[in-house]
Amino acid sequence: MLAIEKLSVSYGSVRALSDVDLEVRGDGLLHGIIGPNGAGKSTLLDAICGRRRPTSGRVRYCGEDITQRSISWRRRQGMARSFQRTSVFQNLTVLDQLKLVAQHLGDDQLDDVIEVMDLGGYLEQKAGRIAYGVQRRVDVALALIGRPRLLLMDEPGAGLSATETLRLFGHVRDLVRERGIAAVVVEHDVDAVFACCGMVTVLDLGRHLATGTPEAIRADHRVIAAYLGTAA
Amino acid sequence: MSNGTMTDDLHAPVTTTLTGPLPRRSLAIVAGLIGLGAGAVVPTYLASDFVLRLGSEGLLLGLLALSVAFLMNQAGLVALGAASVYGGAGYLFAIGMSDWGLTPTAALGVAFLILLGYVAMLGALIVRTNPLAFMMLTLAAGEMISHAVLLEGLRDYTGGADGLVVRINGTVLGIDAIHFADPAKFWSLAWTVAVLVGLALWGVGRSRLGAVLRAIRENEERMRFSGFNTFLPRLTGYVLVNLVAAIAGFLHVLNAGFVSPESLGLSVSTNTLVAALIGGISGSLGPIFGGLLFSFAQDEFGARGLTQLLTGVAIVVFIVVFPQGVVGGLSGLSRRLGWRREGS
Numbered sequence: 001m002l003a004i005e006k007l008s009v010s011y012g013s014v015r016a017l018s019d020v021d022l023e024v025r026g027d028g029l030l031h032g033i034i035g036p037n038g039a040g041k042s043t044l045l046d047a048i049c050g051r052r053r054p055t056s057g058r059v060r061y062c063g064e065d066i067t068q069r070s071i072s073w074r075r076r077q078g079m080a081r082s083f084q085r086t087s088v089f090q091n092l093t094v095l096d097q098l099k100l101v102a103q104h105l106g107d108d109q110l111d112d113v114i115e116v117m118d119l120g121g122y123l124e125q126k127a128g129r130i131a132y133g134v135q136r137r138v139d140v141a142l143a144l145i146g147r148p149r150l151l152l153m154d155e156p157g158a159g160l161s162a163t164e165t166l167r168l169f170g171h172v173r174d175l176v177r178e179r180g181i182a183a184v185v186v187e188h189d190v191d192a193v194f195a196c197c198g199m200v201t202v203l204d205l206g207r208h209l210a211t212g213t214p215e216a217i218r219a220d221h222r223v224i225a226a227y228l229g230t231a232a
Numbered sequence: 233m234s235n236g237t238m239t240d241d242l243h244a245p246v247t248t249t250l251t252g253p254l255p256r257r258s259l260a261i262v263a264g265l266i267g268l269g270a271g272a273v274v275p276t277y278l279a280s281d282f283v284l285r286l287g288s289e290g291l292l293l294g295l296l297a298l299s300v301a302f303l304m305n306q307a308g309l310v311a312l313g314a315a316s317v318y319g320g321a322g323y324l325f326a327i328g329m330s331d332w333g334l335t336p337t338a339a340l341g342v343a344f345l346i347l348l349g350y351v352a353m354l355g356a357l358i359v360r361t362n363p364l365a366f367m368m369l370t371l372a373a374g375e376m377i378s379h380a381v382l383l384e385g386l387r388d389y390t391g392g393a394d395g396l397v398v399r400i401n402g403t404v405l406g407i408d409a410i411h412f413a414d415p416a417k418f419w420s421l422a423w424t425v426a427v428l429v430g431l432a433l434w435g436v437g438r439s440r441l442g443a444v445l446r447a448i449r450e451n452e453e454r455m456r457f458s459g460f461n462t463f464l465p466r467l468t469g470y471v472l473v474n475l476v477a478a479i480a481g482f483l484h485v486l487n488a489g490f491v492s493p494e495s496l497g498l499s500v501s502t503n504t505l506v507a508a509l510i511g512g513i514s515g516s517l518g519p520i521f522g523g524l525l526f527s528f529a530q531d532e533f534g535a536r537g538l539t540q541l542l543t544g545v546a547i548v549v550f551i552v553v554f555p556q557g558v559v560g561g562l563s564g565l566s567r568r569l570g571w572r573r574e575g576s
Binding site: 049070071072075076080081087088089090091092096097100101103104105142143145146 | 440443444446447450451453454456457458459460461462
């Protein structure tokens with residue numbers, strides 16, 4: 001589904017990502033990306049979705065090199081993302097914004113998305129006037145419209161309690177499994193990642209440290225030394 | 233807006249259309265048609281030629297204000313170059329007849345196409361920028377045009393600082409040219425055009441294009457991440473409003489019979505912006521009303537010899553008392569008093 005090849009991204013003289021390789025399969029499993037602050041997790045997501053151009057390396061999606069493709073092109077091809085800082089249309093009602101995007105992407109199953117993200121009670125409210133946790137669900141719902149094949153989520157649990165984070169992860173895990181799509185989740189909450197993700201990649205200082213099942217990652221000495229410590 | 237007035241909610245729901253009970257809608261349409269007819273005819277019997285001329289100038293300024301307000305309200309972009317298209321329309325029309333030997337109607341058509349090409353090219357360059365840069369670029373482009381007409385090398389075409397006298401022989405789009413100079417007939421024409429353009433822009437605002445423009449204004453990045461091309465809708469909106477400015481420019485030159493560098497000047501653009509802010513930018517009625525108010529106020533202030541001073545005071549007072557513009561403020565007041573349906 002998604003293959004990252006020798007991907008590097010620099011911010012001026014600072015190298016945020018260095019020769020990162022990563023493969024994500026579309027087998028209905030969540031793929032978690034973890035690592036300490038400054039590891040390059042969000043930069044990796046930005047480079048995958050086209051928000052930031054890589055300095056070198058390639059992004060392949062469904063076998064095609066899409067490194068130079070625009071954000072909107074990627075979205076229309078089924079690559080969707082949600083944001084660390086909620087990105088919704090604050091002054092539109094929840095229903096209006098979902099419908100606007102659904103009409104554009106030709107998705108006539110908006111009710112499914114509303115049900116999965118449990119937004120039925122908020123449809124007529126402006127997004128800026130609902131609780132932050134619900135706004136995060138709207139953000140994810142916007143990404144789910146159009147039945148994306150690859151879902152990229154940047155810290156979906158940011159600003160949520162541990163319970164809300166686990167609930168949101170549960171929603172997404174079920175959806176990914178039902179649809180057999182791929183999802184990449186960057187998340188600080190290691191417990192949520194290990195509980196819901198089928199595959200985990202660890203980044204450290206912009207480099208790929210390890211990829212494996214949650215069990216393998218918990219037991220990886222390099223990961224324990226660089227990131228997990230006693231947290232695992 | 234949905235109950236038949238032309239004021240619009242700043243963040244109009246995407247899915248809302250002219251809904252409501254059918255009799256209510258029919259009544260609104262009948263009232264609108266009567267208003268259109270009465271507005272075009274009644275003042276010509278009641279007002280002097282002088283007042284009609286002032287009113288016509290106000291309507292043309294209102295048309296310009298309408299174009300600026302639409303872009304502000306729908307796309308969040310402030311254009312300071314309305315005068316370059318307004319005055320440019322007059323110059324191209326005059327040059328088309330006098331230098332290119334075209335008939336008035338052909339000159340009108342050619343001028344329209346040239347302006348269409350110009351604003352499409354300019355728009356393609358500037359609509360991607362942030363709102364502040366966009367405003368400064370429209371200002372820069374407008375200033376370039378206003379100085380270009382004064383170039384010595386173009387004097388044979390543009391008349392330099394003297395401008396051009398426009399002699400129109402025959403008909404323009406089937407209307408005898410002499411009618412354009414008649415205050416009563418021109419008022420009726422300007423009124424009809426202003427109302428029709430207002431209705432057209434109101435319709436665009438309620439269309440999918442309007443919804444997409446407002447969503448881009450709200451959160452452009454999310455729109456791109458939702459698969460939308462955010463460039464073309466903004467370019468379309470920019471071209472559309474400039475075509476409205478061109479229509480105002482054509483009407484001006486047909487009425488005045490001359491075109492001068494002042495018509496391209498920054499003062500026209502700033503007056504336009506002031507008229508839009510005074511009337512209110514969130515609908516079609518506000519900018520037209522703002523144009524009329526500005527025109528009559530300028531005449532009154534001018535008669536006292538204190539045009540700039542009193543204009544400045546009036547702008548401050550209006551914007552403080554009516555931050556949403558006069559029409560926006562009255563519309564909000566009527567809603568609070570329960571004269572209009574909540575949320576309409």
